Amino acid sequence: MPVAQPPLGGPLGRSRNRLSASALTTYLRCESQWFLAYQVGLHGPLRPSQVAGIVLEDALCELFMMHPPHVSSKQELTDWANPLILSQAKKAHDRGREDWDESLWREQDVSWDDVTEEDFSEKIRNGFELFMEEVEQCYNANGGPFLETRRGGGQPFSVPEPTWGSIPVFPRPEKVPDVELRQWDVEQSASWSKQGEPVTWNEAWECARPWVKDPRVHQPQRLYHPDGWASGELDLVLRWDGNIRIVDIKSGSSQSSFASSLEHQLRFYSWLWAQTHEGQLVEGMEGWYLSGPERIKFTPPTLEDISSLTDFYMKQHQAMQGLAEGVVQFPSSPDTACSGEAAGCYWCQVSRSQSSEWNLHESQQWISELPLPSISSPYAPLSSIQGRVSVKGSLSGAWGPLPNHFSEPVLGAVLVGGTQHIALEESEPGSFPKLHEIKHKDVLVHNALPGVWRDQPRLYVDNVTQILPIGELDDSKSVEVTRLGLLRTRANVKGYVLSIRKRSGRRIDGKPWSMVAFMLWDGSHVAEVVAFGNSINQRILNLKPGSMVAMTGVEIGWRSGLLQLRIDSRKTRLEPTFLL
Template identity: 25%
Template sequence: MPVQIVDEDDLMVSKFKRLSATSLIQYRNCPRSWYHQRIEFLRGPQVPAMMRGHIVENVVSRVFREGPMLVSETDEWDILQSPLDDENRPVRDSGDGYNAPDIQPTTGLESIESLRAWARARCDVHLPHVKQLHVEEFEDNPMSIGSGEDLDDDLMQQMAYATIDFHIEEVERCLQMNGGPKLSDFRAGLRPDWPSPDGFPYDWSLPHPAASTGDCTLMEAWEISRPWFVDPDAGTFSLGTIHPEHWFWGEYDFVYDWDGNISIIDLKAAMGDNDRSAGYVFQLEIYAWLWWQTHDRTSQVSNLRIWYAGSNQVKIIEAPDQIRLAALDTELREAYDALFVNRSENVEDYPAEPAPVQLFEAGGKHVGTSENPLERCIGCDHRSICPNGENRSGLPMLESLQHEGRNWPITPSNRLQTRIDICGEVTGLLSPQSDDQGNIQIKFNLQQGVDRVEVKNCFFPKPKRITRRISNGSHVRVKGGRPTEWNLTPSVELDDLSEIEIIDPEDADGESIVGMVTAGSVVGRVMTIRDTTWQKFRSSSGKPKWRLTIQDGAGSIDIVAYAFAVPPSARSVRPGDEIAILNGVYSEFFGRPEIKFQKNTRLAILKRRED
């Protein structure tokens, strides 16, 4: 089966802590770049070329789902639209919403060229609609650079046509083999658990309208040779397959099995003339290993191919044998252990040592290796912060900023103090409460002479290490408290890294309440925008928010603004812009220092990426 779905409650490994081919290829290309993206979450911008690949694949998948006996050249683009469940996967337990059973079939087509003409006409119907959907999503994404106007419609059309031609070769081969070994099953109406999308319900048991007698017909060959592919209406990454131990995940483009052999195809809307072609080969080998693993090591992939739709060429990859599959298994397990199970959080353990850039001609033909050992660094998304690139020399590093008639002191990232130790007398204590996991809910005032500050647990994660002897009148040391404020009222928050211990008043040290810093102003270049309240296609969960990471000359600074505090100008901020956050309050997010917007925090856009 090309799809393996495990409910989140049954996962042995979190979906955020599993390996993928893309992640491993990035690590092999450069450990330091992997660290920035996977541990610091510094993603690069989205560009129109990425959108082009998704558009071409979606268009041809919609054509593959159709057939000339049910869909004419001029029918609406959504005539076979699939009903989806709550997880954005095609409905599998009901026939409601599937349109194919209600369509009156025609006699179909009798020649390969008429089939080709039909398929190309359907590409022309789908392309404008699919493009519009993807452009809307792309331009809605705050990480996008460019627009739909940067796409070449003629180029995408030709790529879709090329992909159709690749598939029609399979149709011809199926016809020549008289339908192959699955002709009888097709005519009997038998369907696998995960059938190729064809407009019919998953549990449809009647013979297809194309089913005939005698020799295999062209219309039967079109239906029988249809590969499995991700339903074009399904949600992103909703139809992948997962390793039996749940630590690896992947999603196939096309899987052919009509001839009794498993063939995995990777579609690339590209020429195949750059370094990425090296990663494509390894990716397909990994997919062959994943198929083997998810089929109890009893089913092996026979053929691996890359369809380069840009150059209209097919690259054949040798499918791994048992020895290679075993070697891949060892390599991938070791990679998972190093990158997820026992990984270091220290940047120095991820050297800035990029792999040599591989040189390719169109069609993925390898022709050599670049003589420049740092060529991979030239276009790297992390060049501005890497020692092989600008090493932060071009990033803002200000001590103050003159803005709107006021001089704002600026705090560099390496001087943001989001953890403090502070001592004092406990007053106004509300009895601490602990749940089954040892999380403690607590609130009291910490008194230093006539000065006092509120101390309380944060919402998540709550503290666990608080002495049971705490009481009103006792003197305590708060270790690792988080100084912050709300509506100009300072406080100290406690989380799972914070502690409270009883002390002798004479041993008091640490911060004074009067000198405690709870807010500051920062300046930096936007690296990654991870969440936005206004995104129509928002994929993040939790409270609506604007969350991003900026970089200054010393390091990273995380920024967050919840819905009520998001400034109107936030919508226009893009990666590469230089901005100032003025009078933001201190916070933390999973151990990372953070500046949080409050009602009087200001956003100033100092320089646009394109300036």
């Protein structure tokens, strides 16, 4: 099936500790680019092409979900689709404008008006033509091996291809109230001929229709490795002829600087398919470029390739997780910064020498013009924030999995030390899966990360943390132990905003969520600052790169071992100064 539930009750959404195709291809292009974007959370300004790629893919998939009427020729099928292509282009362009206008940081000297509705129509038409090649092959094959099954009202696949009017498949249906009672019908349905008759062109469309990401499903539609460390979200899966072919849609050109990553991306998806489908091999890998139209084919991995890819991906994943933790230094020194030649390099090429000479792109020149922040009491440098600690206490009260601040299910327990009680919690789902299996009561929690949530102190545990029985400690190895009552959970910080973006969506239960994240730079280090839901106010939304921000009482948290500061609507005081 093209979608699945994650193992161990992990999150359906993206996890910074989980290997994905986009993370892998970015890492293979430039390790520094991957680290700053995927781990630290430092992003560049939004570009029109980024928005266009998302809305065009959605519009094309929505077109594939439509049911054509009975037609007797390929031309009649094309005539039916032509006005729909135009309406989908307009819808996509309107969606793109809305997303562009709502973004908090956009690329300079460009606007959404530079993206035309005519260009959208052409690209959707190109995608339609690529699909029509499949429809024609299906027609010439008399509908393929599943025609009679479909004519009889059957469905050959456990996860059907989404269509308008059908009930969508949710990865976690128990989280969606009354899914079968909702009104999914539209004024269109498939038109089938009688058993044994020659296939019609509209039937060939119905049979050739690929599995696509269903726009009605708010839950992530991904494949998850059985061990939980890798996941992938496919664009299209062609299977009308009984073979599996994976397709990735690209709104740009095959001559793009990112095009060299496509084969790596498709090989990752093919490997993941084999891992999640009892070793089934993919028969084809294709990239569909909408600027062409152009279909680029690659040879899929063999059974031997799958085994070697498993070793390769595991090694890459382990290397990615071990790059850095704590508080991240920025900018890099000239000898560690990247060359800036790889596709997508933006922040990773920025460097500053000991003599304060900057190396950066012309569009980043404003950073070098900022005066270094003057940090004095009550504010402190980011580098002074307490990192990993060791504490002693008695374990009790195991709980979970329950949602954390990202609505991800995590395990927890209570640690008692004297009169102090503190919650132990996984920093991310699956980061300490054996928390409830610890049988010893009196323990040393070594290398935990101190923080706070909902005004209650927390100790976050992950794959670096050790929980050791007190009686088995090696006296020869001294460990500095921090008293529970002395853990630092809040900070007063000051610095400049380097980047900012807003995200929103719906949780797996359908409830809305929103988040603003900006990168705070104090002149030598950076940390991600996040605000959720009602903590997002107009002051935060008015921030822009170059704004000076002073915050008191910001919550200390951690994400993949890296410092993440969280704004508490009740206790965090934020004072922005707009310099640029």
